[in-house]
Amino acid sequence: MQKVGILTSGGDASGMNAAIRAVVRTALYHQMEAYGIHLGFEGLMAGNFDPMSRGSVADIIHRGGTILQTSRSQIFMTGNGREKARDELQKRGIQNLVIIGGNGSLRGGYELGKLGINVIGIPATIDNDIVYTRSIGFDTAVNTALEAINRIRDTATSHGRIFIIEVMGRHCGEIALAAGVAGGAESILIPEIETDLDEVTRKIKQGTQRGKLHSIIILAEGVYPVMELAQEIEKRTGKDTRVSILGHTQRGGTPTAVDRIMASRMGMAAVDFIVEGKRNIMVAEEGDRILPVPLQEVIRGTRTPELAMFEIARILSI
Incomplete structure (x- = not known):
């Protein structure tokens, strides 16, 4: 009888529990x-x-976080750490390991695969920065940010203020771009496009001239020190400028239907690929299809946001 281990690694993402549920129940279905x-x-x-x-795994599909809990491990990235991990799996006769996580987790899985363990990766990160696929947790994070934007816009309008809303994303502007377009932000600042404060202030002043009461600026974390940005914009425009940092509120919470369905499909496919004899791959979603992609290709790739979305935001925010 084949055995399957399941772990979640790195930052948590809503939908991980749905993926765990799918892996476990599909494995049991296949005996x-x-x-x-x-x-x-x-x-x-x-x-x-x-x-x-x-x-x-009953009654977990709707829960955020991960019932298996998660961590980041520097020791595992050493040769001795990975050998210890392999030994623990082999001691129990576990031939297959499903890893649910982001880039760092998949990179660790690739290294473990070199030691003889069959690793199947499931992409789960709110950053949505893994190549060849969308990631579990991204849709929930965007919708959480969007809800915050909607609420802050009410306050911004009531007080005639500029609000800078900082969202997560580390080195990737996917959340900022998606939430900014969906939320009708006046400006979106992401790491993939050089920040142009002249353009930002020009839009604010144009809006003020036509009677606009507020402006919303979406900032991906790490692009610009947010408090310095607020001071600079207030100095240039003369308008009261406030900051809201959403932080880890974007990680947790009930996963959206999109994330639950994607996690269920990917979790089931992970086990199906094991049954089919696939080795050391990531489960990827491409349109309506679920495909296996070699982990070696995944860890070498670099994902960039669809920058056509930035052009949509630029034109529609005039």
């Missing part, structure tokens, strides 16, 4: 044994394994 590994790669090296049943 496999499923084992949950707690606390990511740290738990893998520590031998923190639990057998999983249909009941152990």
Whole structure:
């Protein structure tokens, strides 16, 4: 009987639980044994394994976070750490490991695959920065940011203020771009496009001249120090400028239908690919299709946002 281990690693993303549920139940459907590994790669090296049943994943599809918990591990990225992880899997006869996480998690999985373990990756990160696919958690994070934008716009209008809303995304502007377009932001600042403060202030002044009461600026974290940006814009425009940093509120919460469905499809496909004999691949969504992509290609790729969206935002915010 084949055995499948499941772990979540790196930052949590809403929809991870739906993916765990799908992996476990599909494995059991194929008469496999499923084992949950707690606390990511740290738990893998520590031998923190639990057998999983249909009941152990009941009533989790709607929950944010991850029931297996997660961590980031520097030790695992050493040769000794990965060998320890392999030994813990082999000691239990677990031939396959499903890793649910982002770029760092998939990179760790690729290295573990070199030691003889069959690794199947499921992309789950709010950053949506993994090549060849959308990622579980992104849609929920965007909708969380969008809800905040809608609420802040009411306050901005009431007080005639400029608001800078900083969203997460690390080195990728996907959340800022999607939330900014959907939220009708006047300006969107992302790492993939050089910041032009002259253009930002020009739009604000144009809006003021035609009687616009407020402006919303969406800033991807790390692009510009947000408090310095607020001071500079207030100095240039003379308008009261406030800052709202959404932070980790974008990670948690009930996953959207989009993330639940995608996680369910990817989790089921991960086990199906094991049954088909696929090795060391990531489950990717391409349109309506679910495809296997070699982990080696995934870790070498670099994803950039669809910058045509930036042009949409630029034109529609005039």
